[in-house]
Amino acid sequence: MSKLELRKQVLAIEEIFHEGGPVVEVPHMRGAAFAIIKNPFAGRYEADIQGFMDDLRPLGLQLAQKLAYALGGADKIEGYGKASLVGAAGELEHGALWHAPGGYAMREVLKGTKAIVPSAKKVGGMGARIDVPITHINASYVRSHFDSMEIGVNDAPRADEMLLALVMSTGPRIHSRSGGLEASDIKGEDGLK
Known part of the structure:
Protein backbone atom coordinates (compact mmCIF):
# COMPACT_ATOMS: atom_id res chain seq x y z
CA MET A 1 0.00 0.00 0.00
CA SER A 2 1.35 3.41 -0.97
CA LYS A 3 2.47 5.77 1.76
CA LEU A 4 2.22 8.74 -0.62
CA GLU A 5 0.01 11.59 0.60
CA LEU A 6 -0.03 14.42 -1.92
CA ARG A 7 -1.03 17.93 -0.75
CA LYS A 8 -0.42 19.92 -3.92
CA GLN A 9 1.40 20.10 -7.23
CA VAL A 10 2.94 23.13 -8.91
CA LEU A 11 3.86 23.68 -12.55
CA ALA A 12 6.02 26.75 -13.32
CA ILE A 13 7.15 27.69 -16.83
CA GLU A 14 9.56 30.50 -17.73
CA GLU A 15 9.89 31.92 -21.24
CA ILE A 16 13.18 33.82 -21.48
CA PHE A 17 13.52 36.31 -24.35
CA HIS A 18 16.79 37.97 -23.34
CA GLU A 19 19.26 38.37 -20.49
CA GLY A 20 20.25 41.92 -21.31
CA GLY A 21 21.29 41.28 -24.90
CA PRO A 22 19.24 41.18 -28.09
CA VAL A 23 15.70 39.79 -27.87
CA VAL A 24 15.41 36.32 -29.44
CA GLU A 25 12.48 35.28 -31.62
CA VAL A 26 12.04 31.89 -29.99
CA PRO A 27 12.31 32.05 -26.20
CA HIS A 28 14.39 29.67 -24.14
CA MET A 29 12.00 27.77 -21.91
CA ARG A 30 12.72 26.45 -18.46
CA GLY A 31 10.17 24.75 -16.26
CA ALA A 32 9.60 22.96 -13.00
CA MET A 53 11.10 4.96 -3.49
CA ASP A 54 8.61 2.55 -5.08
CA ASP A 55 5.75 4.75 -3.84
CA LEU A 56 7.43 7.79 -5.47
CA ARG A 57 7.89 6.25 -8.92
CA PRO A 58 4.36 6.99 -10.25
CA LEU A 59 4.66 10.58 -9.00
CA GLY A 60 7.99 10.98 -10.79
CA LEU A 61 6.52 9.72 -14.05
CA GLN A 62 3.45 11.95 -13.75
CA LEU A 63 5.56 15.06 -13.09
CA ALA A 64 7.99 14.26 -15.92
CA GLN A 65 5.18 13.76 -18.43
CA LYS A 66 3.37 16.92 -17.35
CA LEU A 67 6.55 19.01 -17.52
CA ALA A 68 7.73 17.73 -20.91
CA TYR A 69 4.27 18.39 -22.36
CA ALA A 70 4.16 21.92 -20.91
CA LEU A 71 7.53 22.70 -22.54
CA GLY A 72 6.39 21.59 -26.00
CA GLY A 73 7.08 17.85 -25.91
CA ALA A 74 9.88 15.49 -24.98
CA ASP A 75 11.68 16.11 -28.28
CA LYS A 76 12.20 19.78 -27.29
CA ALA A 88 12.33 20.52 9.43
CA ALA A 89 11.02 17.32 11.07
CA GLY A 90 12.68 15.23 8.38
CA GLU A 91 16.25 14.48 7.42
CA LEU A 92 18.37 14.90 4.32
CA GLU A 93 18.29 11.16 3.64
CA HIS A 94 14.52 11.34 3.13
CA GLY A 95 15.12 13.74 0.23
CA ALA A 96 17.70 11.34 -1.23
CA LEU A 97 14.85 8.90 -1.87
CA TRP A 98 13.84 11.12 -4.82
CA HIS A 99 17.06 10.42 -6.78
CA ALA A 100 15.94 7.23 -8.55
CA PRO A 101 12.19 7.93 -8.95
CA GLY A 102 12.77 11.46 -10.25
CA GLY A 103 15.76 10.72 -12.45
CA TYR A 104 14.51 7.52 -14.04
CA ALA A 105 11.10 9.09 -14.70
CA MET A 106 12.71 11.84 -16.79
CA ARG A 107 14.87 9.30 -18.59
CA GLU A 108 11.77 7.25 -19.44
CA VAL A 109 9.86 10.26 -20.77
CA LEU A 110 12.81 11.74 -22.68
CA LYS A 111 14.04 8.41 -24.12
CA GLY A 112 17.73 7.74 -24.55
CA THR A 113 19.32 10.40 -22.37
CA LYS A 114 22.91 9.67 -21.38
CA ALA A 115 23.98 12.28 -18.82
CA ILE A 116 23.47 11.88 -15.11
CA VAL A 117 20.55 13.95 -13.84
CA PRO A 118 22.08 16.61 -11.56
CA SER A 119 20.40 17.10 -8.22
CA ALA A 120 20.19 19.16 -5.07
CA LYS A 121 18.60 18.47 -1.71
CA LYS A 122 18.35 20.22 1.61
CA VAL A 123 16.33 20.52 4.79
CA GLY A 124 14.46 23.79 5.14
CA GLY A 125 11.52 25.51 6.78
CA MET A 126 8.25 26.68 5.31
CA GLY A 127 8.85 29.03 2.40
CA ALA A 128 12.40 27.79 1.80
CA ARG A 129 13.62 27.78 -1.77
CA ILE A 130 16.11 25.57 -3.58
CA ASP A 131 18.22 26.02 -6.70
CA VAL A 132 17.80 23.04 -9.01
CA HIS A 145 23.44 24.23 -20.78
CA PHE A 146 24.82 24.74 -17.23
CA ASP A 147 21.89 26.45 -15.57
CA SER A 148 19.61 26.35 -12.55
CA MET A 149 16.07 27.22 -11.63
CA GLU A 150 15.08 28.46 -8.19
CA ILE A 151 11.85 26.94 -6.93
CA GLY A 152 9.72 27.02 -3.84
CA VAL A 153 6.27 27.80 -2.55
CA ASN A 154 5.25 30.04 0.33
CA ASP A 155 3.44 27.38 2.39
CA ALA A 156 5.82 24.45 2.05
CA PRO A 157 7.46 22.37 3.12
CA ARG A 158 5.68 22.11 6.42
CA ALA A 159 7.77 20.33 9.05
CA ASP A 160 6.27 16.95 8.14
CA GLU A 161 6.43 17.42 4.34
CA MET A 162 8.78 17.19 1.38
CA LEU A 163 8.88 19.14 -1.87
CA LEU A 164 9.97 16.90 -4.76
CA ALA A 165 10.90 18.63 -8.01
CA LEU A 166 11.84 17.99 -11.63
CA VAL A 167 13.21 20.72 -13.90
CA MET A 168 13.69 20.73 -17.68
CA SER A 169 14.86 23.28 -20.25
CA THR A 170 14.62 23.57 -24.02
CA GLY A 171 18.15 24.61 -24.86
CA PRO A 172 21.21 26.60 -23.89
CA ARG A 173 21.16 29.76 -21.82
CA ILE A 174 20.10 32.80 -23.81
CA HIS A 175 23.17 34.33 -25.48
CA SER A 176 25.48 31.58 -24.21
CA ARG A 177 29.05 32.48 -25.12
CA SER A 178 31.24 30.93 -22.44
CA GLY A 179 32.91 28.43 -24.76
CA GLY A 180 33.58 24.79 -24.03
CA LEU A 181 31.95 21.75 -25.56
CA GLU A 182 29.05 22.67 -27.85
CA ALA A 183 25.86 20.59 -28.07
CA SER A 184 26.57 20.03 -31.77
CA ASP A 185 29.89 18.34 -30.84
CA ILE A 186 28.50 15.76 -28.38
CA LYS A 187 29.92 12.28 -28.95
CA GLY A 188 27.26 10.70 -26.76
CA GLU A 189 29.40 7.81 -25.52
CA ASP A 190 29.64 8.34 -21.77
CA GLY A 191 27.16 11.01 -20.70
CA LEU A 192 30.00 13.49 -20.20
CA LYS A 193 31.14 14.64 -23.66
Missing part, protein backbone atom coordinates in the same frame (compact mmCIF):
# COMPACT_ATOMS: atom_id res chain seq x y z
CA ALA A 33 6.99 20.47 -11.91
CA PHE A 34 6.94 19.71 -8.23
CA ALA A 35 4.82 18.09 -5.58
CA ILE A 36 4.33 18.71 -1.89
CA ILE A 37 3.86 15.42 -0.09
CA LYS A 38 3.68 14.23 3.51
CA ASN A 39 6.99 12.84 4.72
CA PRO A 40 6.07 9.44 6.19
CA PHE A 41 9.30 9.41 8.24
CA ALA A 42 9.03 12.89 9.76
CA GLY A 43 9.69 13.18 13.47
CA ARG A 44 11.44 9.85 13.95
CA TYR A 45 14.41 7.81 12.80
CA GLU A 46 13.48 4.92 10.54
CA ALA A 47 16.25 2.51 9.51
CA ASP A 48 14.53 0.99 6.48
CA ILE A 49 13.27 3.73 4.15
CA GLN A 50 14.16 2.46 0.68
CA GLY A 51 10.71 0.98 0.04
CA PHE A 52 9.27 4.48 -0.18
CA ILE A 77 13.99 19.06 -24.00
CA GLU A 78 17.78 19.57 -23.87
CA GLY A 79 18.42 20.06 -20.16
CA TYR A 80 17.25 18.54 -16.89
CA GLY A 81 17.71 18.39 -13.12
CA LYS A 82 15.92 17.39 -9.93
CA ALA A 83 15.72 18.42 -6.28
CA SER A 84 14.11 17.68 -2.95
CA LEU A 85 13.42 20.04 -0.08
CA VAL A 86 12.68 18.30 3.22
CA GLY A 87 10.72 19.93 6.03
CA PRO A 133 20.89 22.44 -11.18
CA ILE A 134 20.43 21.81 -14.90
CA THR A 135 22.81 20.16 -17.38
CA HIS A 136 22.50 18.86 -20.93
CA ILE A 137 20.56 15.57 -21.15
CA ASN A 138 23.28 13.76 -23.09
CA ALA A 139 26.59 15.34 -22.09
CA SER A 140 27.25 16.91 -18.71
CA TYR A 141 30.22 18.90 -20.05
CA VAL A 142 28.16 21.04 -22.43
CA ARG A 143 28.82 24.40 -20.79
CA SER A 144 26.05 26.29 -22.62
Whole structure:
Protein backbone atom coordinates (compact mmCIF):
# COMPACT_ATOMS: atom_id res chain seq x y z
CA MET A 1 0.00 0.00 0.00
CA SER A 2 1.35 3.41 -0.97
CA LYS A 3 2.47 5.77 1.76
CA LEU A 4 2.22 8.74 -0.62
CA GLU A 5 0.01 11.59 0.60
CA LEU A 6 -0.03 14.42 -1.92
CA ARG A 7 -1.03 17.93 -0.75
CA LYS A 8 -0.42 19.92 -3.92
CA GLN A 9 1.40 20.10 -7.23
CA VAL A 10 2.94 23.13 -8.91
CA LEU A 11 3.86 23.68 -12.55
CA ALA A 12 6.02 26.75 -13.32
CA ILE A 13 7.15 27.69 -16.83
CA GLU A 14 9.56 30.50 -17.73
CA GLU A 15 9.89 31.92 -21.24
CA ILE A 16 13.18 33.82 -21.48
CA PHE A 17 13.52 36.31 -24.35
CA HIS A 18 16.79 37.97 -23.34
CA GLU A 19 19.26 38.37 -20.49
CA GLY A 20 20.25 41.92 -21.31
CA GLY A 21 21.29 41.28 -24.90
CA PRO A 22 19.24 41.18 -28.09
CA VAL A 23 15.70 39.79 -27.87
CA VAL A 24 15.41 36.32 -29.44
CA GLU A 25 12.48 35.28 -31.62
CA VAL A 26 12.04 31.89 -29.99
CA PRO A 27 12.31 32.05 -26.20
CA HIS A 28 14.39 29.67 -24.14
CA MET A 29 12.00 27.77 -21.91
CA ARG A 30 12.72 26.45 -18.46
CA GLY A 31 10.17 24.75 -16.26
CA ALA A 32 9.60 22.96 -13.00
CA ALA A 33 6.99 20.47 -11.91
CA PHE A 34 6.94 19.71 -8.23
CA ALA A 35 4.82 18.09 -5.58
CA ILE A 36 4.33 18.71 -1.89
CA ILE A 37 3.86 15.42 -0.09
CA LYS A 38 3.68 14.23 3.51
CA ASN A 39 6.99 12.84 4.72
CA PRO A 40 6.07 9.44 6.19
CA PHE A 41 9.30 9.41 8.24
CA ALA A 42 9.03 12.89 9.76
CA GLY A 43 9.69 13.18 13.47
CA ARG A 44 11.44 9.85 13.95
CA TYR A 45 14.41 7.81 12.80
CA GLU A 46 13.48 4.92 10.54
CA ALA A 47 16.25 2.51 9.51
CA ASP A 48 14.53 0.99 6.48
CA ILE A 49 13.27 3.73 4.15
CA GLN A 50 14.16 2.46 0.68
CA GLY A 51 10.71 0.98 0.04
CA PHE A 52 9.27 4.48 -0.18
CA MET A 53 11.10 4.96 -3.49
CA ASP A 54 8.61 2.55 -5.08
CA ASP A 55 5.75 4.75 -3.84
CA LEU A 56 7.43 7.79 -5.47
CA ARG A 57 7.89 6.25 -8.92
CA PRO A 58 4.36 6.99 -10.25
CA LEU A 59 4.66 10.58 -9.00
CA GLY A 60 7.99 10.98 -10.79
CA LEU A 61 6.52 9.72 -14.05
CA GLN A 62 3.45 11.95 -13.75
CA LEU A 63 5.56 15.06 -13.09
CA ALA A 64 7.99 14.26 -15.92
CA GLN A 65 5.18 13.76 -18.43
CA LYS A 66 3.37 16.92 -17.35
CA LEU A 67 6.55 19.01 -17.52
CA ALA A 68 7.73 17.73 -20.91
CA TYR A 69 4.27 18.39 -22.36
CA ALA A 70 4.16 21.92 -20.91
CA LEU A 71 7.53 22.70 -22.54
CA GLY A 72 6.39 21.59 -26.00
CA GLY A 73 7.08 17.85 -25.91
CA ALA A 74 9.88 15.49 -24.98
CA ASP A 75 11.68 16.11 -28.28
CA LYS A 76 12.20 19.78 -27.29
CA ILE A 77 13.99 19.06 -24.00
CA GLU A 78 17.78 19.57 -23.87
CA GLY A 79 18.42 20.06 -20.16
CA TYR A 80 17.25 18.54 -16.89
CA GLY A 81 17.71 18.39 -13.12
CA LYS A 82 15.92 17.39 -9.93
CA ALA A 83 15.72 18.42 -6.28
CA SER A 84 14.11 17.68 -2.95
CA LEU A 85 13.42 20.04 -0.08
CA VAL A 86 12.68 18.30 3.22
CA GLY A 87 10.72 19.93 6.03
CA ALA A 88 12.33 20.52 9.43
CA ALA A 89 11.02 17.32 11.07
CA GLY A 90 12.68 15.23 8.38
CA GLU A 91 16.25 14.48 7.42
CA LEU A 92 18.37 14.90 4.32
CA GLU A 93 18.29 11.16 3.64
CA HIS A 94 14.52 11.34 3.13
CA GLY A 95 15.12 13.74 0.23
CA ALA A 96 17.70 11.34 -1.23
CA LEU A 97 14.85 8.90 -1.87
CA TRP A 98 13.84 11.12 -4.82
CA HIS A 99 17.06 10.42 -6.78
CA ALA A 100 15.94 7.23 -8.55
CA PRO A 101 12.19 7.93 -8.95
CA GLY A 102 12.77 11.46 -10.25
CA GLY A 103 15.76 10.72 -12.45
CA TYR A 104 14.51 7.52 -14.04
CA ALA A 105 11.10 9.09 -14.70
CA MET A 106 12.71 11.84 -16.79
CA ARG A 107 14.87 9.30 -18.59
CA GLU A 108 11.77 7.25 -19.44
CA VAL A 109 9.86 10.26 -20.77
CA LEU A 110 12.81 11.74 -22.68
CA LYS A 111 14.04 8.41 -24.12
CA GLY A 112 17.73 7.74 -24.55
CA THR A 113 19.32 10.40 -22.37
CA LYS A 114 22.91 9.67 -21.38
CA ALA A 115 23.98 12.28 -18.82
CA ILE A 116 23.47 11.88 -15.11
CA VAL A 117 20.55 13.95 -13.84
CA PRO A 118 22.08 16.61 -11.56
CA SER A 119 20.40 17.10 -8.22
CA ALA A 120 20.19 19.16 -5.07
CA LYS A 121 18.60 18.47 -1.71
CA LYS A 122 18.35 20.22 1.61
CA VAL A 123 16.33 20.52 4.79
CA GLY A 124 14.46 23.79 5.14
CA GLY A 125 11.52 25.51 6.78
CA MET A 126 8.25 26.68 5.31
CA GLY A 127 8.85 29.03 2.40
CA ALA A 128 12.40 27.79 1.80
CA ARG A 129 13.62 27.78 -1.77
CA ILE A 130 16.11 25.57 -3.58
CA ASP A 131 18.22 26.02 -6.70
CA VAL A 132 17.80 23.04 -9.01
CA PRO A 133 20.89 22.44 -11.18
CA ILE A 134 20.43 21.81 -14.90
CA THR A 135 22.81 20.16 -17.38
CA HIS A 136 22.50 18.86 -20.93
CA ILE A 137 20.56 15.57 -21.15
CA ASN A 138 23.28 13.76 -23.09
CA ALA A 139 26.59 15.34 -22.09
CA SER A 140 27.25 16.91 -18.71
CA TYR A 141 30.22 18.90 -20.05
CA VAL A 142 28.16 21.04 -22.43
CA ARG A 143 28.82 24.40 -20.79
CA SER A 144 26.05 26.29 -22.62
CA HIS A 145 23.44 24.23 -20.78
CA PHE A 146 24.82 24.74 -17.23
CA ASP A 147 21.89 26.45 -15.57
CA SER A 148 19.61 26.35 -12.55
CA MET A 149 16.07 27.22 -11.63
CA GLU A 150 15.08 28.46 -8.19
CA ILE A 151 11.85 26.94 -6.93
CA GLY A 152 9.72 27.02 -3.84
CA VAL A 153 6.27 27.80 -2.55
CA ASN A 154 5.25 30.04 0.33
CA ASP A 155 3.44 27.38 2.39
CA ALA A 156 5.82 24.45 2.05
CA PRO A 157 7.46 22.37 3.12
CA ARG A 158 5.68 22.11 6.42
CA ALA A 159 7.77 20.33 9.05
CA ASP A 160 6.27 16.95 8.14
CA GLU A 161 6.43 17.42 4.34
CA MET A 162 8.78 17.19 1.38
CA LEU A 163 8.88 19.14 -1.87
CA LEU A 164 9.97 16.90 -4.76
CA ALA A 165 10.90 18.63 -8.01
CA LEU A 166 11.84 17.99 -11.63
CA VAL A 167 13.21 20.72 -13.90
CA MET A 168 13.69 20.73 -17.68
CA SER A 169 14.86 23.28 -20.25
CA THR A 170 14.62 23.57 -24.02
CA GLY A 171 18.15 24.61 -24.86
CA PRO A 172 21.21 26.60 -23.89
CA ARG A 173 21.16 29.76 -21.82
CA ILE A 174 20.10 32.80 -23.81
CA HIS A 175 23.17 34.33 -25.48
CA SER A 176 25.48 31.58 -24.21
CA ARG A 177 29.05 32.48 -25.12
CA SER A 178 31.24 30.93 -22.44
CA GLY A 179 32.91 28.43 -24.76
CA GLY A 180 33.58 24.79 -24.03
CA LEU A 181 31.95 21.75 -25.56
CA GLU A 182 29.05 22.67 -27.85
CA ALA A 183 25.86 20.59 -28.07
CA SER A 184 26.57 20.03 -31.77
CA ASP A 185 29.89 18.34 -30.84
CA ILE A 186 28.50 15.76 -28.38
CA LYS A 187 29.92 12.28 -28.95
CA GLY A 188 27.26 10.70 -26.76
CA GLU A 189 29.40 7.81 -25.52
CA ASP A 190 29.64 8.34 -21.77
CA GLY A 191 27.16 11.01 -20.70
CA LEU A 192 30.00 13.49 -20.20
CA LYS A 193 31.14 14.64 -23.66
